[in-house]
Amino acid sequence: MKRALYFLCVTLCAQQKQIAITIDDLPCVGCRDLADARAVTGKLLGNLKGTPAIGFVNEIQLQTQGERDARIALLEQWIEAGKTLGNHTYSHPDANKVSLDEYTDDIVRGEVVTKQLMARRGVRNLYFRHPFTHTGPTREYKEGLDRFLASRGYTIAPFTVENEDYAWALVYRGTTDEAVRERVRREYIAHLDLVLAHMAKVSVELLGREIPQILIIHANSLNADVMPQMLEMFRNRGYHVVSLEQAMTDKAYAAPDTWVGKFGPSWL
Ligand SMILES: [Zn+2]
Numbered sequence: 001m002k003r004a005l006y007f008l009c010v011t012l013c014a015q016q017k018q019i020a021i022t023i024d025d026l027p028c029v030g031c032r033d034l035a036d037a038r039a040v041t042g043k044l045l046g047n048l049k050g051t052p053a054i055g056f057v058n059e060i061q062l063q064t065q066g067e068r069d070a071r072i073a074l075l076e077q078w079i080e081a082g083k084t085l086g087n088h089t090y091s092h093p094d095a096n097k098v099s100l101d102e103y104t105d106d107i108v109r110g111e112v113v114t115k116q117l118m119a120r121r122g123v124r125n126l127y128f129r130h131p132f133t134h135t136g137p138t139r140e141y142k143e144g145l146d147r148f149l150a151s152r153g154y155t156i157a158p159f160t161v162e163n164e165d166y167a168w169a170l171v172y173r174g175t176t177d178e179a180v181r182e183r184v185r186r187e188y189i190a191h192l193d194l195v196l197a198h199m200a201k202v203s204v205e206l207l208g209r210e211i212p213q214i215l216i217i218h219a220n221s222l223n224a225d226v227m228p229q230m231l232e233m234f235r236n237r238g239y240h241v242v243s244l245e246q247a248m249t250d251k252a253y254a255a256p257d258t259w260v261g262k263f264g265p266s267w268l
Contacts, residue, residue, distance in 0.1 A: 016240040017200075018212035020247035021048075022157055024088055024129060026055040026219045027062075027074040029166075030173055034067050040224045041074045045081045047227035052243035054157070055219060056088035056129040057114045072113055079117050084243070086127035086157060087111045095134040096262050100141050104148045111152075125153035127244065133159065133216070133264025135257070142260050157244060158253065158267035159216035161199050163192045169222040188222065189229050196237065202268050212247035213239070214267070 023044070028037035055078050062071045078085055090110030095103055111126060118126060128149055135156075136142030149156060168188045172181060196213065203210045217223050223230075234241060247253070257267070 017210055017238050018242045018247055019161075019196075019234055019239040020212060020214045020242055020244045021051070021053040022056065022129065022159060022214060022216050022244055023053060023223070024056045024216060024218050025061075025092070026057040026078070026085070026088070027071055028220065029218050030169060030220050034064070034070055036221075037071070037074060040219065040221050041077055043221075043224040044219065044227065045077055045083070047224065047231075048083070049081070051231065051241050052083075052246070053241075054084040054086055054127060054244045056086045056127070056157070057110070058088050058090065058092050058131075059110045059113055060091040062113060075113065075117055079120060084123075084127070084245075085114050085118055086129060087114055087154070088129045089131055092131040094132050095130060095141065095145070096132075096137045100136075100144050100148075103145065107148070107152075107154075125155065127157045128154040129157045129216075130264060133162070134262065135264055136260070137262050139260045155248075156257075157214070158248075158257065159214045160203070160211070160266050160268045161192075161196055161213050161215045162266060163188075163195045163215075163217070165217045165220070165223060169218065169220040172222040173220070184222070185226050185229070189226055189233055192230065193233055193237070196233075199266065199268060202266075206268060207252060211252040211268075212242060212250050214244065214247055 028040045031037040031040055057075060062068050064071060075085060087107060087110050089103075089106045091106055093103055093106050107128070114126060118124075136145050146156070165188070168184055168191070172184045175181060199213060200210050203213075231241065259265070
């Protein structure tokens with residue numbers, strides 16, 4: 001069955017544009033409390049039913065007094081829904097502001113629960129996403145970090161499409177005015193549509209073809225609410241949602257990332 005699906009995908013996926021959905025700051029960023037985090041998790045996973053996605057965890061979020069098990073249960077829901085979990089460090093440090101030693105310590109501290117959960121699937125090596133998408137301010141820092149991640153079996157998760165969703169989410173959760181919230185949902189998707197069209201163009205200009213796109217968004221109430229519209233927009237643009245693993249089988253992602261700087265621009 002798996003083999004048949006694989007060949008089906010080789011045939012179909014090669015003809016279709018692809019996009020992978022990666023979601024940072026799990027279990028939930030900007031949630032008021034546990035009830036809110038549960039609601040966002042439930043809605044996000046419900047709307048992503050049957051769609052591949054990977055979530056990147058900040059385990060510091062599991063440390064709320066008396067709520068550790070309940071918050072781990074939110075991550076278990078991702079595993080039960082067939083999604084992948086990766087490490088996004090423990091406390092979300094900025095590589096531009098902490099030493100490499102502090103940063104790598106935070107990575108180790110951030111993998112404890114996530115590794116256990118993925119082990120249930122027989123997966124030992126995790127994906128890693130840099131907080132703020134900052135990959136290290138100097139060549140020495142970045143190369144040291146890359147070596148550290150490789151030595152612990154990590155695969156770095158790149159991204160190509162970033163839509164400043166955190167700014168939209170801030171407005172969205174800051175108001176109870178349904179007219180404003182409806183406008184934010186609508187304009188956020190329209191904005192993402194423009195960004196995706198732009199990155200498709202950049203890919204073709206740079207590589208002569210469109211490589212599988214990798215979207216970076218966050219585990220917040222806005223994305224939970226608009227996910228059906230987002231998936232519809234991808235379909236309308238001819239994209240097939242694939243796993244990060246599938247997207248990264250494209251040979252473009254085997255090219256070394258030699259860019260060094262304070263900011264983490266799109267992989268493209
Ligand atoms: Zn983050």
